[in-house]
Amino acid sequence: MSDPKSQQTPVEVSVEDLFKSFGDHSVLAGVRLRICRGETIAIVGPSGCGKTVLLKHIMGTLAPDRGVVRVADHERPGSPLLNLADLSEDEMDEIRIHWAVVFQRNALFGGTVFENLALWPREVKRLSDDQIKPLAMKALADVGLDPDQLLAVKREALSGGMAKRVAIARALVMSPLLILYDEPTSGLDPVTGAQIHDLIARTHASPTDQGIARTTIIVTHDTELLRRLRPRVVMMSEGRIYFDGTFEQFIQSDLSLIRPYVQQMPLLHGRRHE
Ligand SMILES: Nc1ncnc2c1ncn2[C@@H]1O[C@H](COP(=O)(O)OP(=O)(O)OP(=O)(O)O)[C@@H](O)[C@H]1O
Ligand SMILES: [Mg+2]
Structure with a gap:
């Protein structure tokens, strides 16, 4: 029986029977995943199982061998989902106006913090630097950084934790409806990691320009992130979805x-009433 909630909530991303191989190395072997508007969803699984490859298919930067990725058309609310494979570059740009991604590696480009924050609004939204500056200042303040001090700072001068925050600020500048994070807390100390967890949760909950709920997809190995954000959890294994359920179902699962x-997650039971 289908879930009545998913019938009411619009679908943001629909991944249908996705297959992808590199040479004779099969990475995705029939992935099916439906993500609804407003969800926070964590994609977990062993290193090399295909999480980043799946994310790249959702973003349209990799094309499937077989299968389809459909996404919501926020330019035309209420219209059917769009098959990414059918879109021209211009149509893809229209879709990307509403998305932002915080990458796993090389989170920032070379140049200053401002250059990093300005790149997507310039290219995707065609905004001028004068239009971008107040957005950049606000986004930096939103991630707990001092805009006056940081805008002119070079990437090389940032600590890992600051760079992650700037990467999230760069996503916020786009005021995205769909935000994708690939390992947002890898390489961070636990305190900085916890600040990033809070930031992801706050960003998810903050209002969007369109007044509709934001959707958050997080690829992660960070069990503390799961414990604190309690997202829907999707585990991948051997090119497929091995588990898909609520955080509560995940921690109660007996699957090997x-x-x-x-x-x-040793603290889980001790903090059940948190
Ligand atoms: N462009 C590519 N060309 C060839 N092989 C690739 C390419 N991209 C990914 N792969 C391979 O696909 C597999 C899955 O890679 P992916 O980056 O999705 O793993 P992951 O689940 O994100 O791992 P991690 O948790 O370590 O980030 C790996 O074996 C990787 O080497
Ligand atoms: Mg990865």
Whole structure:
């Protein structure tokens, strides 16, 4: 039986029977995933299982061998989902106006913090630097950084934690309806990691220009992030979705690949009433 909630909530991304190989190395082997507007969804699974490859298909930067990715058309609310494979570059740009991604590696480009924050609004939204500056200042303040001090700072001068914050600020400048994070807390100390968790949660909950809910997709290995954000959890294994359920279902699951994850969450039971 289908979930009545998913019938009411518009679908943001629909991944249908996705297959992808590199040479004879099969990475995605029939992935099906439906993500509804307003969800926070975490994609987990062992290193190399295809999480980043799946994210790149959702973003349209990799094309599937077989299968389809459909996405919401926020330029024409209420219209049917769009098959990414059918879109021209211009049509793809229209879709990307509403998206932002915080990358796994090389989170920032070379240049100053302002250059980083300005790049997408310039290219995707065709805004001038004068229009971008107040947006950049606000986004930096939103991630807890001092805009006056940071705008002219070069990427090389930022710590790892600051760089992640700037990467999130760069996403916020776009005021996205769909925000994708690939390992947003990797390489951070636990305190900075916790600040990023809060930032992701606050960003998810903050109002969008369109007044509709934001959708957040997070690829992560960070069990503390799961514990604190309690997202819908999707686990990938061997090119497919191995588990898809609520955080509560995830931690109660007896599945053999999930138990080691849950055992890494020693504080979970002690903090049940948090
Ligand atoms: N462009 C590419 N060409 C060839 N192989 C690729 C390419 N991109 C990814 N792969 C391979 O696909 C597999 C899945 O890679 P992916 O980056 O999606 O893993 P992941 O689940 O994100 O891992 P991690 O948790 O370490 O980030 C890996 O074996 C990787 O080497
Ligand atoms: Mg990855």
